[in-house]
Amino acid sequence: MDELGYSVGEVAARVGIAPSAVRFYEDEGLISASRTEGNQRRFTPVELRRISVIRAAQAVGLTLGEIRSALDVLGRRRTPTAADWARMGEAWKSSLDERIVALERLRDDLDGCIGCGCLSLESCTLLNPGDSAGRRGPGPRFLLGDR
Amino acid sequence: MDELGYSVGEVAARVGIAPSAVRFYEDEGLISASRTEGNQRRFTPVELRRISVIRAAQAVGLTLGEIRSALDVLGRRRTPTAADWARMGEAWKSSLDERIVALERLRDDLDGCIGCGCLSLESCTLLNPGDSAGRRGPGPRFLLGDR
DNA sequence: GTACGATCTCAAGCTAACTTGAAGTCAAGG
């Protein structure tokens, strides 16, 4: 790190991703960098934080597009406040909560079905929820994201 | 459905996927079909079940490769028993349990971090777990699947 | 028998999130 900031390689090493991924994030507008006289990227510590947040958000299951939107909300202010990060975190937390609930429901349904061995039956509620889960078209919609 | 079984279109309609996906699954060896004299696919009800199970497994987050392995375990027996399906279901359930635990931990960490506003701090345990989460390399490994 | 939708095969395209490679430039040590 020189007086301008971290190089791609340094950033990559620090956040544990490949340099190509760092460049990719910049190309995608998720992070920004200044340049040296010789046209090399230099990143401030703030960008390191943004990358960490990006990775965290990905772990939660958000796409880069969604993450970009969230980061855009932070706006052009130089240094996001704690409240800014908190707001984003809250949004992700509810996404997390939804996923957890969905998985738990799936697990519980699986429990019930396995108990009765009905995974082998055409009438299985889990695989053919037409009766109990309502008529929302054919297939195991219950499991595929339909709410 | 004729005496040989369901056509691709019928299968597709019944399980709620596109005919191309049905052909794709057959190409991938996930399901099998007999052929009419005119070379058209015909599927038995068992294949419908397999597709439903495939979709269920995908919803749990398994890849087609993993699913193929699981289905291969069912072997060449013509009709899988309830115990067979149950065994697979159990395996998926533990995968589900793992995911739920991981997401819950992530959510709880996010809770703590948001409470203290530390998402904006470089010393944040969540984003830089180097200290409390052990030294397993740089980056927010805690969030990225490292266990 | 003829029309018309459904099916066939095969190749190519698509999205996400990157990686890889080529050809060339920058920066720091000796």
Added chain:
DNA sequence: CCTTGACTTCAAGTTAGCTTGAGATCGTAC
């Protein structure tokens, strides 16, 4: 000054899981 490793851009490749399109055939209803 020279070497060497890190950096540059840009195009193309990768993986998963399908979809789309072209051109040809099947099957069924009238």
